Amino acid sequence: MNTRDIASRLSAEQEHNDGNVQSHWNRVVGRRSFLKGVGLAGAAVLPGGGLLASQAAAGTASKLTEGDVAILRFLAAVELIESDLWQQYNELGGVNGGNSSYMAALSNLDGDMPQYITDNTEDEISHAAFLNEYLQSKGAQPVDLDVFRTLPGSKATGAQQIGRLTNLQALDVDTSYYTRYRSSQSPDFGATFPQAVTINNQPAIPLNDKDTPPNTEQPNPPTTAHAKRMQAIANTAGFHFGYIEQGGSSLYSVMALKASSLETLLIAVSIGGVETNHFSLWHDKAGNAVAQPLAGVVDPVTKLKFPDLNAKPFPAEEFQTNLILPEPTQFISKNLPACSVVRPTLDENGGAVATINSFVADQLFKGQSEQFFSKVMGLARAADAAKRQV
Numbered sequence: 001m002n003t004r005d006i007a008s009r010l011s012a013e014q015e016h017n018d019g020n021v022q023s024h025w026n027r028v029v030g031r032r033s034f035l036k037g038v039g040l041a042g043a044a045v046l047p048g049g050g051l052l053a054s055q056a057a058a059g060t061a062s063k064l065t066e067g068d069v070a071i072l073r074f075l076a077a078v079e080l081i082e083s084d085l086w087q088q089y090n091e092l093g094g095v096n097g098g099n100s101s102y103m104a105a106l107s108n109l110d111g112d113m114p115q116y117i118t119d120n121t122e123d124e125i126s127h128a129a130f131l132n133e134y135l136q137s138k139g140a141q142p143v144d145l146d147v148f149r150t151l152p153g154s155k156a157t158g159a160q161q162i163g164r165l166t167n168l169q170a171l172d173v174d175t176s177y178y179t180r181y182r183s184s185q186s187p188d189f190g191a192t193f194p195q196a197v198t199i200n201n202q203p204a205i206p207l208n209d210k211d212t213p214p215n216t217e218q219p220n221p222p223t224t225a226h227a228k229r230m231q232a233i234a235n236t237a238g239f240h241f242g243y244i245e246q247g248g249s250s251l252y253s254v255m256a257l258k259a260s261s262l263e264t265l266l267i268a269v270s271i272g273g274v275e276t277n278h279f280s281l282w283h284d285k286a287g288n289a290v291a292q293p294l295a296g297v298v299d300p301v302t303k304l305k306f307p308d309l310n311a312k313p314f315p316a317e318e319f320q321t322n323l324i325l326p327e328p329t330q331f332i333s334k335n336l337p338a339c340s341v342v343r344p345t346l347d348e349n350g351g352a353v354a355t356i357n358s359f360v361a362d363q364l365f366k367g368q369s370e371q372f373f374s375k376v377m378g379l380a381r382a383a384d385a386a387k388r389q390v
């Protein structure tokens with residue numbers, strides 16, 4: 001075979017493999033109906049072998065630094081975790097969700113909530129699938145957390161009875177992001193922020209049909225005990241969505257600073273931008289749980305209360321529900337003018353280990369094994385240790 005034949009065969013192979021990747025990509029993210037009935041394990045199947053072989057043959061595969069691999073592997077793990085929790089929300093409350101009362105309670109926050117939940121879920125699955133395939137295309141190990149899908153999920157109508165990575169049934173949601181993004185003080189300069197709502201040991205998804213019958217009417221505001229319970233669960237979810245996505249916004253900013261290759265940097269800023277986009281949306285919707293006409297819901301079981309944050313005694317600058325765009329804040333130096341930015345962006349506040357510690361405090365991993373913690377913490381420490389090399 002002469003050089004020209006080899007070149008044309010390699011190019012045909014590349015085309016074939018690109019076609020495979022493209023059709024896989026279409027299967028993963030191209031169809032809005034794809035999520036219904038498809039488990040995450042199926043979504044994360046990686047066909048990268050052919051791509052690897054042709055890239056190696058063509059000499060186009062460039063090696064990632066150890067640090068870039070660590071960054072991308074940790075981000076892949078976080079995206080698998082995000083996908084798992086969003087999938088639970090999507091099964092029950094997404095646009096094809098199976099629990100009409102939960103969907104109605106979420107829709108009291110905004111009529112488009114089920115659609116947004118489904119789209120956010122699809123985004124997370126695309127992030128996880130992309131990162132793992134990118135790692136493989138560079139000859140690096142993808143991340144697989146399937147062995148840890150052991151936690152029981154919701155027993156309510158609509159939930160698949162499959163093992164989960166994350167637990168949404170007894171969350172301690174840190175809602176201080178709400179006041180942090182309304183403040184001109186930065187956590188990276190030591191500032192701390194009050195909770196918007198104190199949410200401890202509260203479910204964010206319906207637990208079972210006895211606790212919240214799936215066909216309960218959900219007027220706005222709710223009137224019956226079952227409707228109030230379901231509304232409190234949906235409101236908790238609304239605040240949890242914002243908590244998760246603000247974490248992603250900070251994490252990707254922190255990781256971007258450690259990237260060595262331009263592609264790793266591109267991945268970090270491009271996915272990170274979408275995490276921030278998600279955060280902004282959820283920040284807005286959570287505010288509707290604590291504004292009229294919905295404000296004032298009290299969970300009859302846990303006594304959790306969602307007050308009206310637009311009324312006294314809440315100071316407007318920290319709590320007003322339509323102040324969702326970030327307030328300019330301290331950035332890099334207190335001597336520089338305030339700047340409207342993602343915050344925090346210091347390792348200790350928003351890096352990989354900080355993210356896992358925050359998820360632990362959120363009770364997101366309640367019931368997970370020691371092996372799971374050591375796996376994700378190992379990935380987190382390696383990512384935080386990555387140093388930019390140029």
Ligand SMILES: [Fe+2]
Pocket residue numbers: 079082123124127248275
């Ligand atoms: Fe994501």
Ligand SMILES: [Fe+2]
Pocket residue numbers: 082124244245248275278
């Ligand atoms: Fe996210």
